[in-house]
Amino acid sequence: MEQRDDGKSQDLLAACPRVVNVGLEMFAGNLAARGARVVHVEWSPPAGGDARLAGLLEKLRS
Amino acid sequence: MSVIANEVRRATYFDSIVLMRISRQVAGMTGVAEAGLMLGTPANKDILREAGILGPEGEAAEAGDLILALRAADAAAAAAAMAEAKRLLDAPKEQAATSALCAVRTIRSAVRELPDANLALISVPGHFAVAEARKALALGLHVMIFSDNVALADEVAIKREARARGLLVMGPDCGTAIIGGAPLCFANEVPRGDIGIVGASGTGIQEVSCLIARAGRGISHAIGTGGRDLKAEVGAITTLMAIDALDADPATRHIVLISKPPEAAVARVVLDRVARSAKPFTICFLGAAGLSLPANARAAATLKAAADASLGRAAGDAPAARVRAHRGSLVRGLFAGGTFCSEAQIVFAQAGLPVASNVPVPGAKPLAGAPEAHGLAHTMIDLGDDEFTRGRPHPMIEPAVRERPLAAALADPATGAILLDVVLGYGAHPDPAGHLAGFLGGRNGGPLVIASVTGTDADPQPRGAQVEKLLAAGVTVAGSNAEAAALAVTAVGGA
Amino acid sequence: MKSIDEANQDALARILAGDPHLVDVVPAAQAIPELTERMILHAGPPIGWERMCGPLRGAVQGIAVFEGWAAGLDDAAAKATAGDFAFAPNHHFGAVGPMTGMTTKSQPLLVVENKTYGNRAYCAINEGLGKVMRFGGNDAEVLDRLRWIARVLGPALGGALRACGGIALKPLIARGLTMGDEMHQRNVACSSLLLRQLAPALARTAQSGDELAACLDFIGRNDQFFLNVAMAMGKALTDPARDIAGSTVVTAMSRNGTDFGIRVAGTGERWFTAPVEMPVGLYFPGFSERDANPDMGDSAIVETIGLGGFAMAAAPAVVGYVGAGRASQAAAFTRQMSEIVVGHNPAWTIPAMDFAGVPTGIDIRLVVETGLAPTINTGIAHREPGVGQVGAGVVKAPLACFEQALVCFAETMDLT
Numbered sequence: 001m002e003q004r005d006d007g008k009s010q011d012l013l014a015a016c017p018r019v020v021n022v023g024l025e026m027f028a029g030n031l032a033a034r035g036a037r038v039v040h041v042e043w044s045p046p047a048g049g050d051a052r053l054a055g056l057l058e059k060l061r062s
Numbered sequence: 063m064s065v066i067a068n069e070v071r072r073a074t075y076f077d078s079i080v081l082m083r084i085s086r087q088v089a090g091m092t093g094v095a096e097a098g099l100m101l102g103t104p105a106n107k108d109i110l111r112e113a114g115i116l117g118p119e120g121e122a123a124e125a126g127d128l129i130l131a132l133r134a135a136d137a138a139a140a141a142a143a144m145a146e147a148k149r150l151l152d153a154p155k156e157q158a159a160t161s162a163l164c165a166v167r168t169i170r171s172a173v174r175e176l177p178d179a180n181l182a183l184i185s186v187p188g189h190f191a192v193a194e195a196r197k198a199l200a201l202g203l204h205v206m207i208f209s210d211n212v213a214l215a216d217e218v219a220i221k222r223e224a225r226a227r228g229l230l231v232m233g234p235d236c237g238t239a240i241i242g243g244a245p246l247c248f249a250n251e252v253p254r255g256d257i258g259i260v261g262a263s264g265t266g267i268q269e270v271s272c273l274i275a276r277a278g279r280g281i282s283h284a285i286g287t288g289g290r291d292l293k294a295e296v297g298a299i300t301t302l303m304a305i306d307a308l309d310a311d312p313a314t315r316h317i318v319l320i321s322k323p324p325e326a327a328v329a330r331v332v333l334d335r336v337a338r339s340a341k342p343f344t345i346c347f348l349g350a351a352g353l354s355l356p357a358n359a360r361a362a363a364t365l366k367a368a369a370d371a372s373l374g375r376a377a378g379d380a381p382a383a384r385v386r387a388h389r390g391s392l393v394r395g396l397f398a399g400g401t402f403c404s405e406a407q408i409v410f411a412q413a414g415l416p417v418a419s420n421v422p423v424p425g426a427k428p429l430a431g432a433p434e435a436h437g438l439a440h441t442m443i444d445l446g447d448d449e450f451t452r453g454r455p456h457p458m459i460e461p462a463v464r465e466r467p468l469a470a471a472l473a474d475p476a477t478g479a480i481l482l483d484v485v486l487g488y489g490a491h492p493d494p495a496g497h498l499a500g501f502l503g504g505r506n507g508g509p510l511v512i513a514s515v516t517g518t519d520a521d522p523q524p525r526g527a528q529v530e531k532l533l534a535a536g537v538t539v540a541g542s543n544a545e546a547a548a549l550a551v552t553a554v555g556g557a
Numbered sequence: 558m559k560s561i562d563e564a565n566q567d568a569l570a571r572i573l574a575g576d577p578h579l580v581d582v583v584p585a586a587q588a589i590p591e592l593t594e595r596m597i598l599h600a601g602p603p604i605g606w607e608r609m610c611g612p613l614r615g616a617v618q619g620i621a622v623f624e625g626w627a628a629g630l631d632d633a634a635a636k637a638t639a640g641d642f643a644f645a646p647n648h649h650f651g652a653v654g655p656m657t658g659m660t661t662k663s664q665p666l667l668v669v670e671n672k673t674y675g676n677r678a679y680c681a682i683n684e685g686l687g688k689v690m691r692f693g694g695n696d697a698e699v700l701d702r703l704r705w706i707a708r709v710l711g712p713a714l715g716g717a718l719r720a721c722g723g724i725a726l727k728p729l730i731a732r733g734l735t736m737g738d739e740m741h742q743r744n745v746a747c748s749s750l751l752l753r754q755l756a757p758a759l760a761r762t763a764q765s766g767d768e769l770a771a772c773l774d775f776i777g778r779n780d781q782f783f784l785n786v787a788m789a790m791g792k793a794l795t796d797p798a799r800d801i802a803g804s805t806v807v808t809a810m811s812r813n814g815t816d817f818g819i820r821v822a823g824t825g826e827r828w829f830t831a832p833v834e835m836p837v838g839l840y841f842p843g844f845s846e847r848d849a850n851p852d853m854g855d856s857a858i859v860e861t862i863g864l865g866g867f868a869m870a871a872a873p874a875v876v877g878y879v880g881a882g883r884a885s886q887a888a889a890f891t892r893q894m895s896e897i898v899v900g901h902n903p904a905w906t907i908p909a910m911d912f913a914g915v916p917t918g919i920d921i922r923l924v925v926e927t928g929l930a931p932t933i934n935t936g937i938a939h940r941e942p943g944v945g946q947v948g949a950g951v952v953k954a955p956l957a958c959f960e961q962a963l964v965c966f967a968e969t970m971d972l973t
Contacts, residue, residue, distance in 0.1 A: 167896045168926065
């Protein structure tokens with residue numbers, strides 16, 4: 001698969017990142033304490049961990 | 063006669079750090095041999111099973127369920143421990159710093175709250191990490207995957223998908239990054255500057271960035287690639303994209319690559335890309351020898367040498383000091399950072415000293431059984447390796463994990479010097495030096511203790527004060543892990 | 558080929574584009590020609606007599622006597638057991654009904670027309686509070702009231718509505734949201750606004766001063782009068798989205814006291830059912846959970862269009878009343894529902910949430926992914942027929958409905 005090169009990595013490096021934190025809350029806390037813009041996601045396993053339903057959800061993601 | 067007790071809570075998720083804290087508290091109760099609260103993923107069940115605390119209820123748990131498992135001396139102790147575990151789980155959440163943040167349930171909702179979000183930081187259990195990464199990529203976010211236990215095939219697939227979208231995947235198992243001045247996960251407070259880093263090792267990035275900071279210079283960005291990016295299957299996808307990004311970044315004037323030595327074909331691809339850059343590179347493939355480098359690249363055998371090279375300093379000077387070992391003649395390295403363990407082995411191997419490790423570099427012997435069985439080999443142990451961290455916190459988060467092997471090394475008459483790494487920064491223990499000093503305090507004699515302290519004065523645990531505490535406890539503090547290892551070499555009469 | 562997201566945007570657009578007007582009241586037989594003798598429409602997905610809960614049976618017995626299909630309540634029960642009546646969901650005939658939701662040929666039905674698409678939906682007139690047929694009441698008092706509604710109130714309302722050209726409902730709802738209504742448990746503002754608009758037309762078209770007084774009194778005493786209007790409106794708004802290939806948006810949520818059923822745009826008329834859950838709430842003095850009937854009614858159509866439990870932030874008082882928590886937590890309910898929808902309704906906004914639009918267009922994929930089932934505000938009926946309402950609370954749609962729907966949807970898309 002070829003790489004797209006429309007400067008998205010440049011955009012990432014150009015300024016302080018705006019972060020979506022999924023998982024350990026400590027990471028979001030540290031970023032917030034430094035003044036970074038971060039949203040913490042109260043994550044739980046998709047479909048309550050049901051592998052079959054989670055698999056279906058992935059196929060239906062569009 | 064010991065009793066195993068298990069309870070399973072359907073479809074329940076808790077932050078793994080919270081679970082580990084509770085596990086430790088429960089494990090410390092009277093009559094409790096072992097305790098673990100973990101999500102029921104296959105990898106976690108392996109851990110609980112091997113710890114001898116997984117019973118039939120736990121076996122039946124599904125990936126999204128929470129397993130409470132423990133082994134106690136008798137039924138009464140087991141019941142009391144299980145009750146306490148549940149009490150701790152259900153206690154009202156502490157007022158965390160993030161309570162002011164708006165909490166949402168999905169990445170999709172998060173992007174709705176923060177429409178200009180551009181990076182997803184994923185630290186859910188590895189079993190679920192790739193699916194979350196895919197959602198983030200679909201929403202146009204770059205991704206940093208802190209999680210480990212992600213299948214190699216999944217890493218390859220997700221990096222290819224990301225590349226096709228022009229997005230970066232840092233990880234899996236990426237513990238450190240510094241992007242746009244923001245320290246991510248386990249990283250240090252370092253000034254902005256013109257040196258960029260692309261690293262397959264989190265602690266490697268930490269060491270080099272801190273050394274640069276302490277020399278008065280700064281970092282433009284440190285891009286983590288995850289530990290397997292330079293394997294043939296992955297083909298350096300993230301490394302190459304990172305080089306492209308730093309090449310195009312006007313703030314970056316020098317680029318440091320940090321990794322263990324890659325397979326030859328991958329090294330070739332990476333070095334070819336380095337050759338096409340107009341910027342100077344320092345290549346730190348730890349322990350690699352005889353690399354054929356392009357004109358704009360210099361090799362560095364250690365992290366300290368890499369930092370020096372990026373700063374334009376000459377490398378390879380002899381250590382400024384020599385020390386003498388006390389008592390025995392063997393060096394025992396006990397490391398929280400795997401890269402530091404490797405680096406120490408490399409320093410010893412280059413000095414011609416025999417060394418054994420649980421994660422041996424080429425030229426070192428594998429460690430099996432007790433250290434005494436290795437006769438005259440010095441030992442370097444990575445305490446962050448899987449065998450030590452099953453169901454237990456990583457030593458960088460919880461320094462107490464190092465205490466038992468440290469006590470054993472201190473007590474062993476064969477030990478002449480002990481090598482330790484102390485890592486500061488975000489995510490690390492609030493006072494690692496204080497903890498270590500407290501443990502070592504009041505010793506009379508015993509082996510020499512040599513430590514390096516990876517950090518800066520701007521870190522949450524200011525480095526200067528940390529060093530003071532160690533010095534006051536009689537620890538010899540070196541300026542870097544490589545220097546500490548070199549000091550240890552002199553301590554046992556090596557070059 | 559359209560993506561699922563595109564199909565969902567289409568479904569949401571159709572719901573949001575609706576322009577519902579309360580235009581008339583007509584006898585059911587006229588609105589629904591298929592409604593013949595001994596045909597009884599009920600709330601919820603399809604169900605037979607044997608599985609019906611107490612209040613629903615009580616209502617069936619009562620309506621059978623009302624229509625003259627049985628000599629008395631016991632005779633009605635016997636005939637029902639013998640299979641003399643044809644039961645069908647309101648939803649199958651363009652109608653909805655609260656709680657037991659009885660719809661039969663002689664009853665006057667509110668008519669809501671969606672002027673954007675030309676479709677109509679129907680609902681019986683709300684009987685009032687206390688011992689009523691929607692809670693399974695079936696004694697002489699209940700039936701007399703139904704006769705009065707059929708003979709006096711229905712025609713009077715119909716006449717007034719035709720005379721004034723009908724009442725636009727979208728702006729009325731928008732106003733009610735700013736006044737503390739959520740249109741499921743709290744309808745007092747909309748009921749008052751409606752009466753205010755209707756009164757002059759009622760005055761002009763009423764047959765007598767006594768009739769006018771009786772109608773005004775009946776409507777004016779009933780804080781929940783508007784509920785039935787809101788329900789018919791909900792069906793009129795969702796029906797145009799009922800059959801959109803590739804869409805995972807929910808077009809109906811409904812309960813019959815035994816089963817909870819949902820319908821999804823991409824799977825058309827199919828019901829996905831699971832056992833109803835028990836509401837959790839506060840009880841009137843003298844009653845407790847022991848007395849509660851399981852969840853019942855077509856009124857969840859209100860949540861299907863972003864009101865009710867989804868608009869809880871507009872009605873903080875309801876939160877405490879239904880025992881769902883503290884008033885300050887009302888916004889959290891609405892925010893939670895935002896996680897499982899396709900978008901928000903710019904026409905219906907909630908001041909307390911900085912005028913955010915109500916979350917609209919439940920996506921079954923998001924429900925299954927997050928495990929957040931739609932929150933429904935509901936009245937709680939007594940288990941015994943005829944006793945009436947014993948409390949109010951919050952109930953969740955069963956996750957199983959959405960999981961089944963997801964599997965079926967994936968099969969229709971050849972994606973299993």
